Amino acid sequence: MLAFIIRRLAQSVVVMLFVALIAFIVFRYVGDPIASMVGVDTRLEDQEIMRERLGLNDSVIIQFARFIGNAMQGEFGISYRLQQPVTELILSRLPATIELAVVSATIALVFGVIFGVYTALRPKSWSAAAIMALSLVGVSLPTFLIGIGLIYLFAVELGWLPSFGRGQVVDLGWWRTGFLTESGLKSLILPAITLSLFQLTLIMRLVRAEMLEVMRTEYIRFAKARGLTQRTINFGHALKNTLVPVITITGLQLGSVIAFAIVTETVFQWPGVGSLFIVSVQVVDVPVMAAYLMFIALVFVLINLVVDILYYVVDPRLRVDGGTGK
Amino acid sequence: MTEPLLSVRNLTVEFPTRRGILTAVQDVSFDIMPGEVLGVVGESGAGKSMTGSAINGLIERPGRIAQGEVFLQGRRIDNLPAAEMRKIRGRKIGMIFQDPLTSLNPLYRISEQLIETIRTHLPLSESEARKKAIGLLDDVGIPDAGRRINDYPHQFSGGMRQRVVIALALCAGPDLVIADEPTTALDVSVQAQIIDVMKRLCAENGAAIMLVTHDMGVIAETADRVAVMYAGRIAEIGPVRDVIKDAKHPYSAGLMGAIPRLGANLDRLMQIPGAMPRLSAIPRGCAFNPRCEHVMDKCRVDQPQPAEIAPGRQVACWLYPPQGSTTPLVDERRQAE
Secondary structure, X not given: OHHHHHHHHHHHHHXXXXXXXXHHHHHHHOOOHHHHHOOOOOOHHHHHHHHHHOOOOOOHHHXXXXXXXXXXXXXXXXXXXXXXXXXXXXXXXXXXXXXXXXXXXXXXXXXXXXXXXXHXXXXXXXXXXXXXXXXXXXXXXXXXXXXXHHHHHHHHHOOOOOOOOOOOOEEEOOEEEOOOOHHHHHHHHHHHHHHHHHHHHHHHHHHHHHHHHHHOOHHHHHHHHOOOOHHHHHHHHHHHHHHHHHHHHHHHHHHXXXXXXXXXXXXXXXXXXXXXXXXXXHOOOHHHHHHHHHHHHHHHHHHHHHHHHHHHHHOHHHOOOOOOOO | OOOOOEEEEEEEEEEEEOOEEEEEEEEEEEEEOOOXXXXXXXXXXXXXXXXXXXXXXXXXXXXXXXEEEEEEOOEEOOOXXXXXXXXXXXXXXXXXXXXXXXXXXXXXXXXXXHHHHHHHHOOOXXXXXXXXXXXXXXXXXOXXXXXXXXXXXXXXXXXXXXXXXXXXXXXXXXXXXXXXXXXXXXXXXXXXXXXXXXXXXXXXXXXEEEEEOOOHHHHHHHOOEEEEEEOOEEEEEEEHHHHHHOOOOHHHXXXXXXXXXXXXXXXXXXXXXXXXXXXXXXXXXXXXXXXXXXXXXXXXXXXXOXXXXXXXXXXXXXXXXXXXXXXXXXXXXXXXX
């Protein structure tokens, strides 16, 4: 187990180094950093001095090593646009994104599994057919359209929920949460649903397909032949066997939820990392873009690591050590 | 005479499909006495496994029992509600499937699957059930059962897994074990061991066995009586020795003739020409008529009914017409089609 985790960690480091290289190339060669920092009337000599001082004349390898060194210390330079340290900027936006992502991932997972199991066990019922038909909407409609639709219905027409922003937030140290106020929670509902809908339908369809597959296996027939109760068979035997692919997809989707919350955050004016990124792209704020790239890569790498460990927990066949083997 | 443990009467299993109704098992009747081993042989698709599944109420949709009755110890079980039938499965009727590699849930330890099954049927505590489970594994010949019980299925070989499956089938002390080709997926070297274990344990527990197989050798060594099935019907049923030595139905005679014998100096193995018809294209009259060397005009028109030719011995063939009636009933449903 430990060897497995260490091996996985080593792989993660390689991936991160590779992403860092891309981020570095973006940072260093997309446009001229000096040109972005100085005004149009700065003299060429002064630009040269800055270039020397920032180490931009050193060899590429030394610059890359420096970039890595800084990144390890959480140092990604200063935002061109806001003149603040990038790390600080991202950290201040992070809680909003994480809260949104966690809530929508939870919604997606819980309802996805429930609906998936239900439609698999009652494939003929009209309610299952209705859920399946609705799920097509979830899969095929683009996120921003769903968001706008929800805003129109619940914020504009019914006026029940706010249409943008995070509402009232409470500071807990550096973490700013919207969970503790009524307006914060209310503001969370629409974006969380919007963000979760696609994942929800995806997970649901996956669980359903896997479950139908598993119900046809011999060991389920054998479990029936042993006289186990329907409940034990459905939830003990069948559901557990659908979990491995579900964990994979859910893990990867959680990564996407964080990474691609951009659209939802934009639609709902949600003050998260995604909207920070989109503004940075508009003004070519390269340090923020590079840091965002690294951050998302880190999220994916970490989630993959957790997913791999979960496989290990769920499926004994992957535990290579121990046992007499076949 | 003692009451039969299991009575199957006129069992018919149908699968409605888009192209019409396929009859997988047609009008099958037989009895199994307590402690008896009944072998059921036939080619693939003859309806052997389907008969076993029908008895246990495990026919998968859209298949259904269209007709007939199944009695277990005098009680009718084919029409029981699902919850009642569940209590019979495992408790009264144990079942062993063909492929031990896929019969066990890969994500649970052997101990969990055994204890779960035992506790579903018997009022035992966790630790009592565990003790019983270890005893069972010991009985089926798994060495070091106390330790191996905590292993997962993938840590056992195929033969060992089939032993575990047998332990699972027997763990609630059933009166009947339906073994559906229990050795087909195993190496020849372990087949005999598995049959031995199964037969010994069933004999010890007084359980009857319905042994579904296409291996005549296994039947010859194991079974008391044998039913030969062809295209969903029983062609011939009787004591094993009689059927092997003196098969009456041309199909069973062909099957027996196809068993290679040591000492018999043959250039070629005997074989029955042709293949069993698909369910969608079963010929009119006797289903075997296109392959039969004794075929008569009548065989192409009327379906023969099983007729008793000796005590406990029935043959469905026009060579052995039923006593008394020379014009047997024609199956009206088939005529209507």
